[in-house]
Each structure stands twice: as C-alpha cells, then as structure tokens.
Amino acid sequence: MKQLFIFIKKEFKHVFRDQKTLLLLFGLPIAQILLFGFALTNEIKDSRIVVADYAGDGASQQLIERFRQNDSFVLEQSLLGADDIDEVFKQGIVKLAVVFPEQFEKSLIHEGKAQVQLIADATDPNTATTLTNYAQAIMRDFQVSYLGTASNLQIEVVTRNFYNPELRGTTNFVPGVMALVLLLVCVLMTSVSIVREKELGTMEILLVSPFNPLMVILAKAVPYLILSIINLTVILLLSVFLLDMPINGSIPLLFAVSTLLIMTALSLGLLISNSTNSQQEAMLISLMGMLLPTMMFTGFIFPIENMPVPLQVLSNIIPSKWYYIIVKDVMIKGLGFAAIWKETLILFGMTLFLLVVSIRKFKTRLA
C-alpha cells in the first residue's frame, strides 16, 4: 500500500513536470469547449435577411419590427420584386427572404389567417432549416400577441423544440465535448505513460522489483482519474458560467457516470499501451484510431439516426455514444438514474471487458 502511494506520487511528478502533457490535459478541454461553444456552433446569429412587403400595413410593419429586434437577424433592405430576391441570394450574403402578400392585415383579421412566404437559400440545408425555424418562431409569437390567445380562428402549427426552445447549439455541444475530451485525453495519457516506461527501460526494472505488476497499472490509472475529474469540473464550470448551459439533473449523478466513462477510457488506454511498444505507436492509435470514430459516432456532430444501418450498428461500440446519451438525459433533461440505467450498464460492461483483456495482455514477464 505504501509502495502504491510512492508510485502514484511519482506519476503525478511526471505529469506536472511535462509541460506538454499538462497543456494537453488541461488546454485541450478548455480550447474544445470554447471552440465548440463559440466558434463551431450551428446556432445562427446576425443572419442577413431581406423583406418584400407588398402589404405595407400595420400588421406587416409590426412583424418586420420584430424581425429587426431579433438577435438572429439583421434586416438588410426592403425589396419589391421576386426577381430581386433571386438576385440577392446569388450574391450569397442574404440567406432568407420574408415576403408579405398584399392585404396581409385584412386577411389576418377578417379570415383569421394569412400567409407569409419564407424563401431560404438552401445551399446549406442546415442553415436554411434553422433560419426558417427561427422565423416561424417569431411569427408565432407575433400571431399570439396580435390576435390574442383567445383567438381560435387560427390554425396554429405546433412545433416545439423540447429542451432547447431557442435551438441553441451549446446544449448539444457541451455533452459532446465532454464525451470527446474525457475519452481522448484519458486514453492518450494512460497509453503513453505506460509505453514510456517500456521505451525507457524502466518497466524492466519495475518488473524485476518486488512491486506487483498489477499495481503498476493501478498506480498509472489513479492520477489520470483524479486529473480527469478536475478536468470535468473545469468543463462544467465553463459551460455553466461562460456558455450559460444549465445543469438540470443531479450533479453527483453526472460525476458518477463521468467517472465511469473515465474508467472506460483508462482501460482502453491500458489496452493500447499493452499492445504497443513505442510512444509514437500508442499516440497514433489513440489519436488517429480514436478521434475520428469518437467525433463521428458520438452523435453530437452527425445524428446517428441518419446514418446507414451498418454504421448505426458500428456506433454501438463507441463508449462515448452511450455517455453522450446519458449526459444529455441528466444534464439537459434533468432525468434520474432510472432513465439511464441501460446506458450505464452498457458502459460498465465495456469497462469490465476492456479491463480484463488489458490485464491479461499485460506482460509481467518479458518472454
């Protein structure tokens, strides 16, 4: 036990003396959160739109005013003809046009319904969908305030975006980044730290010593477990205070499942390090072999439901996919353990499997 403590202390020294490792360990998560939170968001701000107001009445003016006040849109200019819309779209600056037909207010009051045409530049379908959704939300709001809630003449299109009414991108990205960062950092760190001992020749010395080889594994895992939990805390603090991301569920539960993912990652790192002989090899496998599948199959960039069936099946072996589901449930939907026990069990099973395989592969003798 005392020996284990001595070993763990040594591992911490390795981490804190290597600035590159430190930078990777703590810089990467922060950079990722900021990058995904601010730069790579699919949320749209200040999108330029044009308005063609054939009505020119009170109702259309009020509605235009609402567009003008919304953060998502910048009202570019008012147009007249439909040809002009085609023209501005071709310039590529304007992504959405709102067209009010003649007698907009009249038909709204007398017939109880009116049409507004939304024309989107759908070269980027995601942007187009998002913009039309934003615009529809604005119009729905307007409808309610203009006609009053009592009005039942209105055929209302009920599209509600549960859990993310403002269609905010960060809600999706934060759990995704958590999964990505925890998995990659842990796998990379553990695999490299064990292989380094092999490469340096110190592993040989350790194996000749009376120190139990399994303790080497444990001693390697403990520091990264602790550092990863600190990392997780930093990510959560950043998301709450910088990205205004709510944590709706239980924080202890969130930490507990995150610890489970960290353990999965540590076991995977052990497996990689036990199967490789150089730091480069371990790094290559951890980064190249893990980064892309994790990005692809976690589900926070590309929805898994839209993938071909073989890929959907394949995605099941990616631990971060399950973690992502759990975090979304706990953090955003505020659900409890009852809702996530299945995913948790899968993660647990994966961890156990990886751990058993890697311990069996760990060579306590050299030949």
Place this chain on the structure above:
Amino acid sequence: MTGEVAISTDKLTKRFGDFVAANEITFDVKKGEIFGFLGANGAGKTTAMRMLCGLSIPSSGQATVAGFDVYRQTEEIKKNIGYMSQKFSLYEDLTVWENIRFFAGIYGVPRSEIAPRAKEKLRQLGLYHQRNQLVASLPLGWKQKLSFSVAVFHQPEIVFLDEPTGGVDPVTRRQFWDLIYEASDQGITIFVTTHYMDEAEYCHRISMMVDGYIKALDTPTALKQNYGAESMDEVFFELARGAQRKGD
C-alpha cells in the same frame, strides 16, 4: 569469499520455438564473487540473465538464485536481487534524490533509513550537490554510477548488471568497477555481462557463452593459460571463432 553458493544452475535452457537461446547452461556462483558473463551479441547472455531474475520462465533445467527456485519463488528472488539493465533506466524527469527515494520505496526500504543512506551514497559518488538536479542533466557516466547505486541501494544479496558500461569512457568505466569491488567487499554477489575484454580481467571468474552454450568457465588467469593466450581478447577470439550466430 565463503563457500556459500549464491546462484546455481543445472542444464538451464530457454527455447523460443525452434531457436535455443540458452542451451543447458550449468554453473555455480559463490557468494561475494564477481562473476563475468561474456559472449558475443546474440550468444544468449541476456536470456540467461532474465531467467535468473524471474523475468523469463526457463523451458527446462533447474536454477536457484539466493536459495530460491526460479520457477516457483520468483517473488522471493525479486526481493533479494538488484538489477541494472543495458539501457539506462532511471527517470530522467525526476531528480537524483527522487529517483533514489522512489526505487528504495518500491523495494520496501524503511522510510527512516532511506534519507541517511541516500546521503551517504551520494557523498561517496560525489553527487550530493547535484541531488536536486534532474537526472536528464547528468553526464552519461554519472547516470550509470547512479543507476548502480540505485540497484544496490536496498542491499540485495545478488546484483545483476547487464552490460552496465556500454558507451562509457575508460576512466569512468574504471571508476564504475571501483563501485563494483566495493559492493563485492560488502558481500554482494555480482553477476555482470560485458563486451569489454579489459573488464573481463576484473572479474573473479568468467564464463564464455557461444551460440547458447557455455564454452569455458574459469578464472581469467587460468583461461589465458589454457588457451595459451596473452590477453582475454585472444581467448575470446579463439572461442567465438566457431560461432554460427551473427550478432544482432
């Protein structure tokens, strides 16, 4: 030197598939002896040594190290030996002091004994003022001496040295051998492999391995007489000439 036996092997053999790395090697090493284990690259020295350290299970034959069996009592063996590999293997990103503390710690040296003993060792080595420097900043010769001190720090019965002086200049090598003699005087048995024939002369007894077999085993003086040679170099060439295996 007493008559006690530190290491004893009987027809110890290690096969890797069809390849016999060590073939029925049989020898005894007495307590306190400096036993040189010589041979060309690929002759089987490292394999033999690894079997004795419990790093590799023999394919057949018998051996005891410090009185413990190499098949069943590897844990006991590990507690009673020290080991220094051909690769320099201390932690470069730890200081001299931290390396000693760490290795002494995992060998279970009581905490209260570590500091005074480490102080004394470092003074002897002339490394005391560098104790808080990172090992990476030391010259190779000093690193090797430090490695040796770490290997014998827990006062093992036997210390295995696998080509400990590779790449070190002759003066440092001589100093390194002074350390070996000192350890031997304290009763530690030294089992050392080497390429350098001048070092072979420093050993009490040497064995020559060729193609997995032990071809000769005696004191340096007796070997030179038997082969009518002026130096160990000639003895080595005489024996190694017929070798089938090329160095790796």
